[in-house]
Amino acid sequence: MGRLLIVAAVAAVFLLDLAVGRIWLSLDDMWQVARHGPGAEHWILVYELRLPRIATAVGAGAAFGLAGGICQSLFRNPLAAPEMLGVTAGASLGAVGLVLAGFQGAVVGLGAGCGAILAVVLLLILAGGAPAVTRLILTGVGISLTASALTGLLLSRADDALAGDAMLWLTGSLNGRHWPQARLIWGALLPLLLLSVAGARWLDRLELGDDLAQSLGVPVRMARMVLILLAAALIAAAVSVTGPVGFVGLMAGPIARSLSRHSGPDLIGAALVGALIMVLADLMVTLTAFRVLLPVGIFTGLLGAPWLIWLLWRDTSERRVM
Amino acid sequence: MSLNIDSISIAYGTHLVIKGLSLTIPKGAVTAIIGPNGCGKSTLLRGIAGLLPLQRGRIVLDENPVAQMRPSALARRLALLPQAPLAPEGIRVQELVTRGRTPWLRPFRPPAAADRDAVERAMHAAGVAEMRHRRVSDLSGGQRQRVWIAMAFAQETEWLLLDEPTTWLDLPHQLEVLHLIRRQSSEASRSMVMTLHDISLAARFADHVIALRDGDLVAQGPAHQVITPEVLKRSFGLKAQVIPDPLHGTPLVLPR
Numbered sequence: 001m002g003r004l005l006i007v008a009a010v011a012a013v014f015l016l017d018l019a020v021g022r023i024w025l026s027l028d029d030m031w032q033v034a035r036h037g038p039g040a041e042h043w044i045l046v047y048e049l050r051l052p053r054i055a056t057a058v059g060a061g062a063a064f065g066l067a068g069g070i071c072q073s074l075f076r077n078p079l080a081a082p083e084m085l086g087v088t089a090g091a092s093l094g095a096v097g098l099v100l101a102g103f104q105g106a107v108v109g110l111g112a113g114c115g116a117i118l119a120v121v122l123l124l125i126l127a128g129g130a131p132a133v134t135r136l137i138l139t140g141v142g143i144s145l146t147a148s149a150l151t152g153l154l155l156s157r158a159d160d161a162l163a164g165d166a167m168l169w170l171t172g173s174l175n176g177r178h179w180p181q182a183r184l185i186w187g188a189l190l191p192l193l194l195l196s197v198a199g200a201r202w203l204d205r206l207e208l209g210d211d212l213a214q215s216l217g218v219p220v221r222m223a224r225m226v227l228i229l230l231a232a233a234l235i236a237a238a239v240s241v242t243g244p245v246g247f248v249g250l251m252a253g254p255i256a257r258s259l260s261r262h263s264g265p266d267l268i269g270a271a272l273v274g275a276l277i278m279v280l281a282d283l284m285v286t287l288t289a290f291r292v293l294l295p296v297g298i299f300t301g302l303l304g305a306p307w308l309i310w311l312l313w314r315d316t317s318e319r320r321v322m
Numbered sequence: 323m324s325l326n327i328d329s330i331s332i333a334y335g336t337h338l339v340i341k342g343l344s345l346t347i348p349k350g351a352v353t354a355i356i357g358p359n360g361c362g363k364s365t366l367l368r369g370i371a372g373l374l375p376l377q378r379g380r381i382v383l384d385e386n387p388v389a390q391m392r393p394s395a396l397a398r399r400l401a402l403l404p405q406a407p408l409a410p411e412g413i414r415v416q417e418l419v420t421r422g423r424t425p426w427l428r429p430f431r432p433p434a435a436a437d438r439d440a441v442e443r444a445m446h447a448a449g450v451a452e453m454r455h456r457r458v459s460d461l462s463g464g465q466r467q468r469v470w471i472a473m474a475f476a477q478e479t480e481w482l483l484l485d486e487p488t489t490w491l492d493l494p495h496q497l498e499v500l501h502l503i504r505r506q507s508s509e510a511s512r513s514m515v516m517t518l519h520d521i522s523l524a525a526r527f528a529d530h531v532i533a534l535r536d537g538d539l540v541a542q543g544p545a546h547q548v549i550t551p552e553v554l555k556r557s558f559g560l561k562a563q564v565i566p567d568p569l570h571g572t573p574l575v576l577p578r
Contacts, residue, residue: 076408078411198429198430201424201427204410204421205421205424207408207410208407208408208409208410208421209404209406209407209408210373211368211371211373211402211404211407212402212403212404212407212408214371214372214373214393215371215373215397215400215401215402215403215404216397216401216421216422216424216425216477217393217394217395217396217397217398217424217425218393218424219393257412
């Protein structure tokens with residue numbers, strides 16, 4: 001029920017986002033585009049500019065949400081963020097390094113991807129495979145802090161214009177995202193989503209503690225390793241197309257959990273909520289774009305944080321009534 | 323047909339906790355492992371369940387070495403209920419008990435009719451069927467422990483290891499849990515192995531008692547043979563008198 005509602009909301013905001021911009025389109029305009037294809041009046045606007053950007057938003061939002069849902073369950077902490085794996089900071093370091101070296105466009109995304117892979121390899125080496133949860137978190141946070149410090153160092157020594165570009169990338173943005181980015185994130189998201197759903201049973205059992213999970217026949221170390229790699233791959237793909245958009249991974253999981261009737265991680269729900277936050281944020285970027293296009297990362301925080309606080313407040317006040 | 327432990331050693335890091343221990347645990351009975359804190363009771367259970375690697379020796383379950391069994395295959399024959407399992411946030415009783423079916427589930431399929439039947443049987447056996455829709459976090463300590471035991475029952479293994487199933491429970495609830503384990507052992511002919519702190523309760527509820535000290539065997543056998551002043555002295559360093567329990571005839575420990 002809750003899930004259907006989110007799907008409907010994503011679809012509605014998706015259409016609205018498609019219609020809004022410097023030129024506002026009616027439903028009929030969009031219908032014409034769908035019917036006549038490249039011959040339609042607004043074809044280029046819809047198909048070449050808006051659709052790839054919004055498709056990227058939905059895909060990256062879903063990837064962030066899904067990665068957040070996996071991390072929260074894996075770390076047995078509803079407020080765990082995928083940033084704690086250190087992958088985001090690794091990706092940022094890679095991307096900022098390339099931006100400061102004067103690169104632009106897809107190469108920067110590639111740098112983010114390489115940084116993310118390096119960070120996760122480092123995490124698995126330093127944490128010794130997939131051991132106890134606390135060691136994993138501490139190692140991840142250590143890597144994250146180190147990579148952020150190095151990023152800060154690079155920024156402080158860089159030339160102002162390039163540092164500005166790098167800062168913009170670090171806020172996370174959907175501006176100027178086209179089909180290559182949309183294809184990349186969806187190409188990564190779909191198989192990773194299927195694998196995550198397949199891994200959800202492991203995730204449920206790992207929440208019972210390592211001993212009990214093992215006693216139920218879950219190969220604990222391998223399961224945790226696979227799930228970490230899944231989350232890391234999702235983050236790497238999303239960060240490389242949008243930059244490290246904050247809060248989506250943190251908020252999607254708890255929001256999905258409180259909307260779902262079942263206990264335990266709701267991975268599909270987290271992915272859907274992540275997608276919804278991201279398109280909503282993109283819509284707000286478009287609506288406020290009178291003078292400048294603000295980066296989407298600003299709105300994900302502005303949107304999601306009050307929502308999360310409201311849900312937590314509602315949950316605690318309900319408990320008190322019971 | 324039994325659980326054979328053949329000169330095993332288990333270490334945490336460099337600290338050797340179990341030192342060349344050999345034991346035979348009889349099938350179809352209730353076995354209690356007693357010994358002072360830190361003597362390796364829990365370590366032994368975790369070693370049997372394959373949670374800790376063996377430094378030496380081997381554990382053989384009905385002629386199959388445990389170390390060579392796949393986790394899912396082992397989980398269909400032997401279950402361990404750890405001392406402090408974690409209940410996921412917001413989980414309800416029936417859902418938690420259903421988790422016990424994990425090793426029997428087919429990949430990507432919801433629980434089958436056989437699984438649902440097993441969950442029903444387990445919930446009724448443990449007396450938690452009426453609270454199936456309640457949140458585990460809202461239950462009392464005694465109720466919660468019965469839910470965990472129901473989960474372990476639902477796994478339907480021949481062997482069930484329980485690590486301190488009575489800790490943190492008051493005496494009436496300790497008795498309730500032990501009666502439950504005893505009844506399940508005779509009705510479903512399962513072999514139960516549990517660690518216990520209370521020696522008199524171990525004597526009353528177990529067919530077979532194993533006394534440990536410093537990771538080594540002190541004595542094993544029927545309660546009246548094991549629970550004697552000499553064994554208590556050697557295992558616990560406890561000076562005690564042992565008299566027959568006036569109600570049940572089992573050994574009753576009177577510490578001096």
